[in-house]
Amino acid sequence: GAGVSQSPSNKVTEKGKDVELRCDPISGHTALYWYRQSLGQGLEFLIYFQGNSAPDKSGLPSDRFSAERTGGSVSTLTIQRTQQEDSAVYLCASSRTSGNVETQYFGPGTRLLVL
């Protein structure tokens, strides 16, 4: 019955290090999204998973970004060789597809700071 959860809530890392951000979607939701919220760019779509279909990666800003969704549930967003411009709040959302109607429910986000 819980909402979308994300961990960690805050992450501080040094430039060049890799980070992993986790998202637990609402139980039963088949679709999962990652967005990034930064001061300069606003809210941007990153990647979308729907069931067993190939993910829509069209929003990933570079090949340093990747994401997995294991068992159709938990997702991990990985950023390799972090840069200062990666500093942002990373938001995860999930939805239960009902035809073409999808309401996305958002988690609280992970605030990433790259020093």
Added chain:
Amino acid sequence: AQSVTQLDSQVPVFEEAPVELRCNYSSSVSVYLFWYVQYPNQGLQLLLKYLSGSTLVKGINGFEAEFNKSQTSFHLRKPSVHISDTAEYFCAVSDLQTGRRALTFGSGTRLQVQP
């Protein structure tokens, strides 16, 4: 590609006054429209959505929005605001024509309710 414009980055208003937050989207035959609210250090919460049918949509917390196809607008209104409505508000669109599930967000409007 769809785009969403929120003309006002900040809207200061006194408590119990009415408010309108403006949203325009780029023209498309079929879209779904959403308003989300983000309270400080929290994720996004759905306020209301327009899918089809009546152009006047009522949401939570006394908010409503009107879909105007000819003006490609989806402005958010509340007849009397409370201090607790202070937050950032995001308009978003999902494009049915392309079938792209991800939301395209506006840049947000910060509503500041003053006593």
